[in-house]
Amino acid sequence: MKEVVATRYVTPLREGGSLPGIVEADDLGTYVMKFTGAGQGRKTLVAEVICGQLARRLGLRIPELVRMWLDPVIGLSEPDQEVQELLKASGGLNLGMDYLPGSIGFDPLAYEVDAEEAGRVVWFDAVINNVDRSWRNPNMLVWHGDPWLIDHGATMIWHHNWPGARASAEKPYNASDHVLAPFAPDVAAAAARLAPLVTEELLAEVIAEVPDEWLADEPGFASTEALRRAYAEPLLARAATIHERIVLDVPARDAPSGPPGWLADRLAPRTARVRDGKGGGR
Template sequence: MPADTPALRTVDVTRYVTPLREGGSLPALVEADDGFLYVLKFRGAGQGPKALIAELIVGELARVLGLRVPELVFVNLHEAFGRTEPDEEIQDLLRASEGLNLALHYLSGAITFDPLVTAVDARLASRVVWLDALTLNVDRTARNTNMLMWHKELWLIDHGAALYAHHTGPGWAGKARPFPQIKDHVLLPRATELPQVDAELRPRLTPAVIEGIVALVPEAWLLEPDQSPAEQRAAYVQFLTARVAASDTFTAEADHARQALV
């Protein structure tokens, strides 16, 4: 694993604080044995472990690219947490998520990014759009920005809907994929420096860096029945290295979409 790709910490849930009823995945605010609060993403929710894989890989790619993402940690959820929860839906979710899950450090006092209130400079907007074009992130729209303002800085959250190609069945990693959904990106109108950002960011995502990030994915989340965990990791590496190698294509696609808006 590359030196600049640190291993994630692992914590144990000590207190289930409250569900966060946003979207269909029912994340929860929890307290862990290190004394910090986390937004816990459950392996038993929605799209299952693949959403956690996307959350982990894209979050750590963003970090390598110098974008702000709350610390990601692995979280052990023990069987006892499903016993006393009165809400049957949440109880089922807790039981289905026993074992290793993923969480983001809770940014207390953060507010949802509103493009009508906060202007993002062109370079930062271009970097976020470039990341989301690289990873096929369909979930950064004006309706659901998945960004927070915390201490006057922009923070990226909720990447579980990215890498959606991994839901499409065998051979997904070897297919070239256009990304027309980039036209709906909330920061696209501000992303006027995409070619410059492409030249800046592409060299940071070397094959070694990508392999190191993908290696963080726990074997317990790699559940394809006809592929070994090593083969599944190799698919993510193949997909991402190919996307980076062809970054001029998705950069041009995003830039054309931006120009069509003006």
């Protein structure tokens, strides 16, 4: 990941529990910044890096991630006391995610995803045990007509309890409430295509991008290298077999109902209408 320096704090994003913010950087880029001083702690950022960079290497759409240096002085003019305290607690190295201007939240009632792409996303979420991409909270954006994946902090739950990591990683993945479950995800095809790509070498390359300071002093590990190997083991094992343990059952009873046919056709993305011969080009 490249490194940038935050030059201006623009505004907080209050949709996220960790209070990320939009920040400008010295490369003239605009990023969504996630802070080491947030209540969820540095493990959230570790998960963001590992899962985000793994997804990018597997060909999934993830905004670029960067290492972002923060001098808390940029928040002195911020009127919100909560934001000021967060910036003061986050001096040093944080995580930035490329800001996608004009993007909107993914709505499964308004956008179509084909079975192949839905299968890749569901399979990937099963590998990392993402519990936070349901229809209630999709953690997906639509940008230039394509779905993009964001927010992977609530993944790899086993890294919050390393003694039970092996047992936790062996559990199946319930995708019944996954936001893409209604699109008949082809997880078998996804596994056949993507599982061979998840090798020890690839995982080592991805995990090496996590800064040492975010891994330091983890109880039960003599070194950060030992911890990096511990992160790789469950991901490698799940990638090989998790497609056999993905549950696509009846969704929760409070799942949203679909729109009527005439409205579904009008809400479908333009690319889908073009494919079906119902609309003009982009």
